[in-house]
Amino acid sequence: MALTLTSPRAVGLLVCVISIILSPSLTNGASKTNSMKPPRMAMALIHPHSIHSPYYNPNATDYDLVERAIDGSIARTRSLSKLVAAPNDYAFRGGVIADNKGVAFLVKLSVGTPPVPQLLIIDTGSNLFWFQCEPCVSCFPQSLPRFDPAKSSSYSNILCNSVACNVSTHECDSNKEYCTYNLKYIDGASTRGNLATENVTFETSDEGTMVIPITKIGCGHENSGSVDGQQSGLLGLSYNYYYSFIQQVGLKFSICLGDVHDPQYPYNQLVLGDDAVLEGKSTTLDLYGGHYYVNLQGISVGETRLKIDPGAFKRAPSGEGGVVLDSGTGLTWLKGDGYVPLQNEVQRLLDPRLRRVKYGRKIELLCYAGTMGKDLQGFPVVTFHFENGAELILDINSMFFQVTPAMFCMTVVQSDLTLRGLSLIGVLAQQYHNIGYDIQGKQLFIQRIDCRYLDQQSAFP
The missing domain is CATH 2.40.70.10 (Acid Proteases)
Incomplete structure (x- = not known):
């Protein structure tokens, strides 16, 4: 197999919009149903510097993107250095949010009923799936409208005295009514809000949709750390028994990256659950x-x-x-x-x-x-x-x-x-x-x- 050099935009690729592929066994419902095995959900990774990306910047040169990626890698390691300096201190640590310098992937999905699109950083060092929510006490800018749980018929806060709360954060709001979370990331970013259950909608490869109920999801009302104005939250791919996204959709996933030098390469993919490519x-x-x-x-x-x-x-x-x-x-x-x-x-x-x-x-x-x-x-x-x-x-x-x-x-x-x-x-x-x-x-x-x-x-x- 010949692999050819194309462009130094390679390094700048590392911020992508990802669409998720999930096993049909995880589905709760679909707008396009089939009595046989549902189709595998498959959507392309969008290179941030292709014309199809919502963050396409026609004025950025190849070498501007290289500089951004180098700076981003430096920022990432500095954040991780704080983590390994205290290797036994993991309480409410969700890993490190990658910065906006070209070193993270973004996943595109929708939450709620009706579905509201979200762009989430994916991070193999974090385990909670969370996004910014209304009412916003303090939020960072994002490119898509913030999610309003009051407008979703499928949203439900987890009760403070529930088993789900007791085996996750043990934290409650001031009225002792709803379960809350409070994550402080190593790089100084943070998110605080309610733990909830909510539907997540994925598009399938045959132009249908598939709805998956996530039983522990973070609805963030106080958030800080993002400065790029793109992402609305984070999809953690690490494992934590108490509330990780991976724990809920299956303990397998795979990531395939092709020629990251090519902004138009359409075959990159992420697969979650039983259909993960092992x-x-x-x-x-x-x-x-x-x-x-x-x-x-x-x-x-x-x-x-x-x-x-x-x-x-x-x-x-x-x-x-x-x-x-x-x-x-x-x-x-x-x-x-x-x-x-x-x-x-x-x-x-x-x-x-x-x-x-x-x-x-x-x-x-x-x-x-x-x-x-x-x-x-x-x-x-x-x-x-x-x-x-x-x-x-x-x-x-x-x-x-x-x-x-x-x-x-x-x-x-x-x-x-x-x-x-x-x-x-x-x-x-x-x-x-x-x-x-x-x-x-x-x-x-x-x-x-x-x-x-x-x-x-x-x-x-």
């Missing part, structure tokens, strides 16, 4: 502190296996270290013991014929003068080796990005010391793969594939 080799998945950890055992550049102690990537009993797959960052951040051998091998291959240049920004990137299409021809693939033989394969479009017309840099950087040995595998490293999460089975499946071939029935022309 194919390819699997490796052990460890959920700790609201993040998905994997056992990275080594790295190869071409046929050369780098001399890295496998213990360099292990998570300590205290919670420090380890390797996390992260949906909220573009770059890949490796602990020094793993990064330095990789950097040395890349320099060994490129230094003899290319001039190294400094990036001069907030982080130190390994950069060279030149263009990827011309100067990286023949560069070997880089392989991340995981426990039990699963592999993540990075070609030149995953390992490098064109920062300016005359300079390209490596997408892998050294973790900041404040991350306490934590390594993050970002979205650029995950492109051209389908990643399947089986939470109950504690397995992560990795399949290298062009997403257009993942499921021909859900592919778009």
